[in-house]
Amino acid sequence: MSDALRELYQEVIVDHGKRPRNFRRIEAPSHTAQGFNPLCGDQLRLELKLVDGVIEDIAFQGEGCAISQASASLLTLAVKGMRQEQALELFARVHMLLTEGPNSQLPAEALGKLAVLAGVWEFPLRVKCASLAWHTLRSALAGDPAPVSTE
């Protein structure tokens, strides 16, 4: 297997893709958003409970490839307990990691567990899969009623 492939399908990605965490509904969420990737038919619904500006609970349901499921799963673990502003800042950093790749300003390690997403950068066609959940999070926090589309 090529190094790039091994980098993309790291154990953590495959594991979260198979067994996504926080794959459930939330009772009475304060914010929800839906994301679609029209190219491949991926879709997910993100729900969260924001209390005093803090993400107290977050969960998702949906259908998609290992990359999109793992990214959503890792997202829920990363932002749970964060303040809204922190989560948006993390969105910006993950977005940069996915579209520009790790660099000196943004070493992959700075993103902790999310560093496993660094491999996606080498697969331009898969960036949308990984970023879908993050765009959906931003939309949910903004209270945007329109579904997110990666197109």
Place this chain on the structure above:
Amino acid sequence: MSERESSLQPLVQRFEPYQVERLRQAFPILAQRIYGKPLVYLDSAATSQKPQAVIDAMSRFFLEENANVHRGVHYLSLRATEAYEQTRAKVQRFLNAAHAEEIVFVRGTTEAVNLVAQTYGKVHVHAGDEVLISAMEHHSNIVPWQMLCEQSGARLRVAPIDDAGELQLDELERLIGPRTKLLAISHVSNVLGTVNPIQSIVELAHAQGAPVLVDGAQAAPHLQLDVRALGCDFYALSGHKMYGPTGIGALYGRRELLEAMPPYQGGGDMILSVSFDKTLYNKPPYRFEAGTPNMVGAIGLGAAIDFLGGLDADALAAHEQAVLAYAQEALATVPGLRLIGTARDKIGVLSFVLDGIHPHDIGTILDREGIAIRTGHHCAQPLMQRYGLAATARASLGCYSNEQDIDALLAGLAKVQEVFR
């Protein structure tokens, strides 16, 4: 035969008996390596690769013949017009249509369907009427009819298919009635590979006075076509699916129908005379070809038809069926793999899903092995819903596909399963 036409002949190679290895050499792109591995191209249903003869014919048109058609009195314009109209005659013979004027050049199958919906449909389909399609249609044979129904107040009906991916003819028959103003159906499904029994469908529709449009995009590169034997009223095809270029296709329409249809788009070439008070429209097919056409595309389509004509049609069909059978047997050995589309009469389209592995992940891993397949909904979301799937992986065959391609696919799928073990 003119001197110019005979100068085309050396480009038409004959491949008899069917020698797939020699045939592959006619497709320069197949010699490529992808990520250092030999290209295994299994995405011909999305677009076919182009033989050297098509590439040469197109560059020669630009090098030696380019001028606008149907306009100038100068030498090059006449020569370009001749070449363009010769292609129309080639499409006519390819489809066994009765007249060259029954062939309208379009951008592709999608435009052909839209053209019929917005001309024939606009005149004949009204509130309370019905347009009938099938559950296996490509979006291009769904959305234009939805748009027409929205405009006219007509209703779109859908004939169901069974689990194997075969049209349920009894249900189709039940759905055809006096309100049916048009039946639109694919000859071959781009997802399932199913070959629909067009002749029987046409008989059922005609018995109720409904004309039939056949989407032949997937059939044209694989089947021997005869619109008069099929009995259909419209037949649409795309150049790029049949070893020709993109941006060119053809619509066959029965002469009486085309003659009674209003224009599609307005512009140059589709008129007899224009004044600010009144414009007189040209006769078919020119009435439907507004603007400077895709001339070099038409030349490429003509070369593609010559290329297909140079193959022994029976040998080609036998070869493609043999590779399909080999592929079906091979894929049946892959644990957790389920084929979607197992019609008795089908061509080389192999849609499948793997237990617990999303088609996109399959596609990415195969790609790194140099294997090109299509993954996703294949522009047939209602069909995906019929099977309760969001996506499938699809390997599709062309005239150049061989057993080594299938062996590579099988080895690639083993790698996919290794990643997700």
